[in-house]
Amino acid sequence: SQPMQSQCSQGSAPKLLQEGEAKERKDTQLDHNETTLKTQEQFQSEKYPFLLIETQISTDTEEGKLSTTTIEPTNDCVSPTLTSTPSKAAMQYCNKLILAPMVRMGTLPTRLLALRYGADLVYGEEIVDYKILRASRVENPVLNTVDFVLPNGIVVFRTCEEERGKVIFQIGTADPVRAVQVAKMLENDVAGIDVNMGCPKKFSIKGGMGAALLKQPTLAHEIMTALVCSVSIPITCKMRLLPKREDTISFMKLMESAGITAIGLHGRLKEQRSREPVHLDTMIEASSQVKIPVIANGGSVEIKSRSDAISWLEKTECSSLMIARAAQWNLSVFREAGILPQEQVAKEYFRIALLYDNSLTNTKYCLQHLLNKCQTGIVQRVHQSQTMHDLAIAMEMENEFETIVTELETLAKRLHFKLARSADQTDEMLIEDATEIAASFVSQKSMNDNVETADASCNSENICKRPKFSPTAADIEVIDVRYSRRQFKNKRTPREYLSEYSEKYRLPEPHYEVTTTLEKKFIAICKFGDCYYAHKEKANSKKEAMQASAMAVLVARGAMECNFGPNRKDVFVRVLDSTLNGKS
Secondary structure, rough: OOOOOOOOOOOHHHHHOOOOOOHHHOOOOOOOOOOOOOHHHHHHHHOOHHHHOOEEEEEOOOOOOEEEEEEEHHHHHHHOOOOOOOOHEEEEEEEEOEOOOOOOOOOOHHHHHHHHOOEEEEOOOEEHHHHHOEEEEEEEOOOEEEEEEOOOEEEEEEEEHOOHHHHHEEEEOOOOHHHHHHHHHOOOOOOOEEEEEEOOOOHHHHOOOOHHHHHHHHHHHHHHHHHHHHHOOOEEEEEEEEOHHHHHHHHHHHHHHHOOOOHHHHHHHEOOOOOOOHHHHHHHHHOOOOOOOOOEOOHHHHOOHHHHHHHHHHHOOOOOEEHHHHHHHHHHHOOOOOOOOHHHHHHHHHHHHHHHOOOHHHHHHHHHHHHOOOOOHHHHHEEEEEHHHHHHHHHOOHHHHHHHHHHHHHHHHOOOOOOEOOOOOOOHHHHHHHHHHHHHHHHHHHHHEEEEEEEEOOOOOOOOOOOOOOOHHEEEEEEEOOOOHHHHHOOOOOOHHHHHHHHHHHOOOEEEEEEEOOOOOEEEEEEEEEEEEOOOOOOOOHHHHHHHHHHHHHHHOOOOOEEEOOOHEEEEEEOHHHOOOOOO
């Protein structure tokens, strides 16, 4: 492929500091919004002293006692400077075509296929710090992967040798301490850490993450400084434009002063949608005002192939290009030889998803996007699929499915390793549960039995003759939780927590529907916004069922944690959202 023209090329001196300027810049502090920044040394000692000194416990072989060793920070952590020659880390982000971070889409199969088609780097989907910190690192001998697994057995993040040195982990965070904890946790398994400062979604902004950080430049700078000082891999951020051009430039310079390696720049404002044109002139000027690589993003409307991508990158005058929706529509957009038919790309994706035991829901979601313009009956067949086997039939890959699944199961048995559930808190067992729950509600509705319904403002005695809603199995997210009154004795109930949660974050009030099973047990569905949540274990009463469905919502949204002890006899519940009185 022809070389891309960017600030990182040998002849592009304007983007780099000339010799002699580095020393002058070293002693210069940026003035942002009339606030003088602390030096990184002051920042460390005053704000986060744990970054200056760490204690390492080691065994004294002579005396058989534990001793502690003090580890001082490296000098380059105290005041990183910009030089006239790009560092090895910076070169990692020069002249590259990159798969952008995409929620639900950026899982391992998507990343691997993008790399095979020609992407230079791949970003994983954004994962919130609270969530990844609950996970444990597990080396998977069956898949030859490194998995980060939640206590309930769900894989939050999975990576493998093929993407080593090329995968960037994106954090959703609003706290320097948690950000550092995440970075240290993943430092040896990813090529870089990126902080999301551009997501305009409500769930991200209300948590102080994503684009909310654009309004908190001091906090954003603290997060980036803490990360740069704590880990050895490159640190970057991805942001959107601010309303005023000078504010965008000022914010980028502020991030640069923290010592980060590169900045991803989406060429739209937080309020703008993807159909609106990017502010190309602002991108050009902003990228010329910093000395680190700038990764352009936002040109998918004009990108249909690799050559289109290179042409759009040249327009922006940035260092590299990050592709999101164009890759979501067809991952072969990275191919030098041109794009491939959607159906062919989707089949290759499904093959990788099978080999790496990807979850049903995530695989189905990605396939629906990869086949979005396909005119054959495959789209409808994928949409109607309820299991991975159904997807294999829809993709006309049933033989491959049987072969791969059999080989993985045989290997897992031989290695005495249990394959964990992947991705998004739902697997085929939970799909079956959702099907049963949906069928129960349909039956209840047709029989016109009394069904209890209640919302956050009414009591549990409100009765309606017919259910207010009866979602399909595909609409219901089943969460493995159990409500026990003794856990919440003298404390607020899950329904009270959920009511406070919806009020605090200005979300719609929850609504509940309860149905009776053939075993004279109870199942409740909680409608929260446009989503439906149910509990896996059947309850003994209608009230318990509604409490369990409220727990399901809180666990699914990361505000509560529910773990089971051996043989599921004991259950441990913890409130994770500190704003909801987390002491309980």
